[in-house]
Amino acid sequence: MANELTISATTIPGVLLLTLPVHGDNRGWFKENWQREKMVALGLPDFHPVQNNISFNDEVGVTRGIHAEPWDKFISVASGRIFGAWVDLRAGESFGTVFTTEMGPEHAIYVPRGVGNAYQTLEPNTAYTYLVNDHWSPDAQYTFLNLADETVAIDWPIPLDSVEVSEKDLAHPRLADVAPLTPRKTLVLGAQGQLGRALTTLLPDAVAWDIDEFDMTSPEAWDAVDWSGFDTIINAAAYTNVDGAETPEGRRAAWLVNVHAVVHLARTAIAHNLTIVHVSSDYVFDGERETHSVEETFAPLGVYGQTKAAGDAVVMTVPKHYLVRTSWVVGDGPNFIRTMQTQAEKGVDPKVVDDQIGLLTYTSDLAQGIVDLLTGDKPHGTYNVTSGGEPRSWFQIAQQAFADAGHDPARVTPVSTEEYFADAGDKLISPRPKFSTLE
Incomplete structure (x- = not known):
């Protein structure tokens, strides 16, 4: 009997565990390992994967990680079973948070950028697959954590002193020495x-x-x-x-x-x-x-x-x-209000259009x-x-600018747009919207 496709949150923000429908008979089984439309509808980020990788492991007890790459990953098991461990290595309050679970072909997990990924094989001939949304690069910023770190204290099913693990993974730093991966x-x-x-x-x-x-x-x-x-x-x-x-x-x-x-x-x-x-x-x-x-x-x-x-x-x-x-x-720099107040200080009595209506921003x-x-x-x-505020004309805004600067707003004279540009001569003038008010 196939499970329904479900997505659930975990203890690490953004890490999502999926249950996948697996259809089986005497020939074997079939599943939709990645189905963008259905998964996005259930809340999976539309993370645009561009590369697919597979890690194959012959023996029980092979242990890999803890690696945090600068891209998002969608991980599933194609064959066999694993014990998976994920540690948040992103800068922030959840730094060091751990999530562990056992996974087989009926599960997948979404791991956002900066969350460390590790696993231990529980069956021989285990294939661990990744969909990632950036191409692998040796120049990318990686963050690593020691598999045996006492702070996160992952309860590995098979002790690390009796498993197949690389010397490089054993040499990674403890949590106290990890530089958190900074956000994009x-x-x-x-x-x-x-x-x-x-x-x-x-x-x-x-x-x-x-x-x-x-x-x-x-x-x-x-x-x-x-x-x-x-x-x-x-x-x-x-x-x-x-x-x-x-x-x-x-x-x-x-x-x-x-x-x-x-x-x-x-x-x-x-x-x-x-x-x-x-x-x-x-x-x-x-x-x-x-x-x-x-x-x-x-x-x-x-x-x-x-x-x-x-x-x-x-x-x-x-x-x-x-x-x-x-x-x-209107902001830090030349703007209409500053221009009006400068003219007020200089004794200029400006003519300002009163048939363009809008809102200042x-x-x-x-x-x-x-x-x-x-x-x-x-x-x-x-x-x-x-x-x-209420929509106003440039004329009304100019009057307010004069008043705010301590000058008589009656010094501002209203004119139509046509009158204002009547003396433009050969200068090309763009037509202006009469109403500029945005809902």
């Missing part, structure tokens, strides 16, 4: 921008690159990085000169940064099973609706909006993506929203992230 890192692209600086403040352990460190428009730059040490890329880089994008030079630059570079990002994420966060804009919409939902279709008015919409479409092809749309960003709020998405187990997909 988050990469922030556009680190010197307003949002990039806010993100690196909240994510001090993230790798932060700007154009000087990494040219995201270059395919060779993407190919040169060892992505095995990363699990997330936050793309806070973009070409954002809305009017400049209407010029021949600006159009090419906008498409290069906002689309072609995003293609390289998406390809990398898919190839290496990375999560990406891509920051987009209200300019992907035409602004005819008073509020924009995450389901609204693209209808950009200008070149900048067109390139952001195209980048969004690329990002949506990545299985593990967060597409974050925002509006009217402070980079501190936007960065926190991104961190919350990454740490809150939110479903992948599209999210709107803005600061709170």
